Amino acid sequence: MLYVIGVGVGKPEFLTLEALEKLRKSDIVIVPKSKKSSRSVAFNVIKDFVDKDKIQFFSFPTTNDKDELKRAYDSQALMIEKLLNEGKTVSYTTIGDVSIYSTFNYLSERLKDLGIYFEIIPGIPxxxxxxxxxxxxxxxxxxxxxxxxxxxxxxxxxxxxxxxxxxxxxxxxxxxxxxxxxxxxxxxxxxxxxxxxxxxxxxxxxxxxxxxxxxxxxxxxxxxx
Ligand SMILES: C[S@@+](CC[C@H](N)C(=O)[O-])C[C@H]1O[C@@H](n2cnc3c(N)ncnc32)[C@H](O)[C@@H]1O
CATH class of the missing domain: 3.30.950.10 (Tetrapyrrole methylase, C-terminal domain)
Incomplete structure (x- = not known):
């Protein structure tokens, strides 16, 4: 099962009870991270609630080149598919809410192409x-x-x-x-x-x-x- 979780904007207390429940039951928690920046807001929010060895960083492309973007999201979708095929419960975290300017909205197209079902857990924008x-x-x-x-x-x-x-x-x-x-x-x-x-x-x-x-x-x- 894949959960896509809005983790709010920097304050762990903004995590919803549902987000916390899904994070805790996940085998793998994916944290997207910019190649340009060493920090991750999502990581700081979840780090105290998730075992470190469950966290996987996915670096998201900071380019506008459509081919490069497609290649990056194709490969991330395949990585998620592999984890799900191994029977893992996976959470993908995004800051704020997933529906607002989230990089996940590109990845979701690729996941849909692969027939992967996911649930979205709302976050505070x-x-x-x-x-x-x-x-x-x-x-x-x-x-x-x-x-x-x-x-x-x-x-x-x-x-x-x-x-x-x-x-x-x-x-x-x-x-x-x-x-x-x-x-x-x-x-x-x-x-x-x-x-x-x-x-x-x-x-x-x-x-x-x-x-x-x-x-x-x-x-x-x-x-x-
Ligand atoms: C990629 S968008 C993600 C928006 C997010 N999904 C939401 O629901 O707010 C990133 C933008 O959200 C805003 N943002 C997110 N977190 C913020 C924070 N802690 N402080 C100020 N602006 C923030 C900024 O405008 C930033 O450039």
Whole structure:
């Protein structure tokens, strides 16, 4: 059996009871890890609940090359198939919730091609945890909110405010200048950047009071009109 588990965003207490139960009954727990980065948020969350010898790191490609991506995910799907054929119970962990910008969504296509059944265990998404942390509602009655990637660009994101009261901007990374440009154009009532949330180097920045920010690798912004 394969479980795909959203482990939340950095704080072990955010693991759901179901996630914990599935992790504990797994023979193998797969933790995806970027080739570029030595750290893994998912590993830090689960490390105290799973025997170290059950953990297998899968490095996920950081390329946009479609052929390279396909090769990497094909090979990972085959590795999972092999484990399942050996009768193992396998968990694949992702940060936040699996349905939101997760690398698993590429792997799932390959697994489906191989006829592999899996169950998804929901996790707390980063932007929900952040909105609650800064006590800003994502949507009140009659409102709506959007979630967008920073790479969509300033023009696209500013336009969203014609339709949405709150806009969540994910994967800010090094596009700080563009983020500040959006804040300048939209003039939102609330504008917050959350870096490394619930992790050791957490930083929460009020974008209405800042004009200089360093690179923000693991970060997202919540802007509310
Ligand atoms: C590949 S996406 C995964 C999103 C995840 N599935 C979710 O439900 O939030 C990674 C992005 O999520 C956001 N993120 C995830 N964890 C975070 C954290 N602890 N602090 C700040 N942003 C985080 C950042 O925008 C980051 O670039």
């Amino acid at each position: 980063s932007f929900v945890a952040f909105a609650d942390r800064i006590k800003i509602p994502l949507s009140l009655k009659d409102e709506s909110f959007a979630v967008v990637e920073m790479k969509k660009g300033v023009g696209h994101i500013v336009k969203l405010f014609e339709y949405f009261d709150t806009v969540v901007i994910m994967k800010v990374n090094n596009r700080i200048d563009e983020l500040l440009e959006i804040v300048e154009m939209v003039k939102p009532k609330d504008a917050w950047l959350g870096k490394n949330l619930f992790l050791e180097k957490e930083e929460i920045v009020d974008l209405n009071k800042t004009d200089k920010i360093n690179e923000a690798y693991l970060s997202l912004a919540v802007l509310r009109r």
